[in-house]
Amino acid sequence: AAGVIQSPRHLIKEKRETATLKCYPIPRHDTVYWYQQGPGQDPQFLISFYEKMQSDKGSIPDRFSAQQFSDYHSELNMSSLELGDSALYFCASGRTGGYGYTFGSGTRLTVV
């Protein structure tokens, strides 16, 4: 079965650089979520999209932005990277109505 695809799997950037993370949800899922997970931490909600429109926003820095495209894939753009942005970034997709969420394998971002 198709899963949530994230790319790249690993990314190393320097401070103040920009990073773009991509997420390809499961077909026919109408919602995409982005989470950030620091070392030893639980996943923190960043932002979500429903039918390509931003639906909710969590603790996402102003330096970060995201969008969902017409083909339903989503991108998380991160600018002016800081060392503290080093984390695992997960994308999840689901169908509204409480049918659960499927997570991708994540992108490990390391800022040096």
Place this chain on the structure above:
Amino acid sequence: GESVGLHLPTLSVQEGDNSIINCAYSNSASDYFIWYKQESGKGPQFIIDIRSNMDKRQGQRVTVLLNKTVKHLSLQIAATQPGDSAVYFCAENSVNFGNEKLTFGTGTRLTIIP
């Protein structure tokens, strides 16, 4: 504010024994809860879910119990195996102005001792 948390950060269980992982939630309006398993470097993996109109749900070797009176959730894993070693998160699905959001609690690291 909303919060979902776990009582114990670590749990060690002898292989073959049963394990119980607990979770407390604070948003009494939440109607859907999910348990996830996360192995090192991987994304959270769905284990089992339960809706608020139920108090128990069983899967293969796993059972989730929901006590709405005290806002408590637990995950029971029967006959634990080495592959069960992972971090387990409970998560609460909340709806805000029609938008759904999944809020994770603090994970519990389960270690199965051979």
